[in-house]
Amino acid sequence: MIDPWSSSILEYNEIMKNFGIKPFKEIIDKIKDPHWLMRRGIIFGHRDYERILTAMDEERDFAVVTGMMPSGRMHIGHKMVVDQLIWYDEQGAEIYIPIADMESYSARDIHFEESRELAIKEYISNYIALGLDLTKDNIHVYLQSENLVVEDLAYIFAKKVNFNELRAIYGFTGSTNMAHVYVPLIQVADILHPQLEEYGGPRPTLVPVGPDQDPHIRLTRDIASRFEKRYGFILPSSTYHRFMRGLTGGKMSSSKPASAIFLTDSLEEIEWKIRNAKTGGRETLEEQRRLGGVPEDCIVYEILLYHMLGSDKKLEKMYEDCRNGTLMCGECKNNVADYMRRFFEEFSKKRKRAEKIAESILDKVQS
């Protein structure tokens, strides 16, 4: 069982085998200009991505849904979702971004006013500063607690779901609060409501997630088929991305400041974190020159691989130089710290501008 509210580092092959997720590499050749997260195998699995491919190829309508749960500071690991959304926006998707304030309330005990504040100041501002234009008409951002269509739909879905089923998927017990038991149905409604007729549906819908969120996808697909006759739902597709490890080697987490680079960290903090990150370097310089480093074990390399370096060529060069012992960790960290400083100097300027726009995003008329 996977618990989406306390995910740990997951064994990706095991998950694919146990839950019927297909390897993304089997379809990547059919994508005209795949995103670098696809090319590098960071997006590693999918369910029914063929439907999205067809929609993109034939320039037909499709939707992408991905939520943000306002429960803490955004770190660099969250950038991956925004990068994917920017790409899907370029492919012509209608994008829905539910802010999961009901989930925050039921699973993290964060109250609605606090969620709203956090969503605007942290998440929406960062999404805009990272390059996703949330003011566009095809991008819809809303709070779950203010979307009555979603709430009504969740209630309709609840009629055909029972507690035993949710317990089997999520491991709920007799002491789980009822808001927490109910909230997966809100998420199902988040994913399926773009397929309602009044929203231009039914249409292929994609949910890009980490594998820890797969229980929601499985539940959504089950419910979509139960209500297929009534609403004509098309089973939603999904993609699955790997998680970058934390800077110190374990899991990257908002609750462990040393494990992550936060988007609002100061330049000094970022540099300190890079210099203290776990590497794949050898014990001595002599050994590293002779044997080369191990980029696969290196978090500094992972930062560039997952989040920062769009150019495959530059990344390959760094990989080769590390492998053949011509690049030492000290010099490498200096380069990466420089690169990050330039990125974050620019980013913090964009963030200041974004904060002004962020306030108005939740007032945008949703359709």
Ligand code: SF4
């Ligand atoms: Fe990591 Fe760079 Fe050291 Fe290689 S040289 S192990 S990529 S820090």
